[in-house]
Amino acid sequence: MPGRWLHELSGTAVDLSSNEWTEAVRTLPVPLKHLGIGISTNTQAPLHTIISIQAGSAVARNGNMLVGESIGHIDTAPTSTVSHAELHRSLLGLEYTPISLGISVPGRFSQTLSVLRSPLKTPQISWARALDPFRDRRQALEKATSSLTKDRETELVFLSVGETSFVML
16 A cells, blocks of 8 residues: 555654664554644634644645634635535545645635645654753863852753763663
């Protein structure tokens, strides 16, 4: 069955865009799935008004739709006679397929936008990259050991212990 590939990691946190691959990586086939575009709409009046946009969704990444705008049509079908549940069923489709939406703000503007149904995307960083600011601060404090105040010595100890704890994870 056609689909995307999922990299399963066991044990170690890894940034997939870096060269930090470990031996504990397996590649598994994942079948295509049906997705929406990452919005919620009002179930009350005004019907089909966007009330939230999910972070990392296709709509959030696109940036052309805003909370408070209304959906007037999906592809070429008007939404004026469809229920809330029917609207959301029409937003679903195969992953990486486009959908055309008529977006409007009553009395202000109306436009048609195309959105590609795609999975949520969230930034990923490695443990090593996440620790960089702490490591840099610890190294700066270690270089200035002769002039450290009591508070700076305490900070150095906490940074060292914290870094060691993360590395052990």
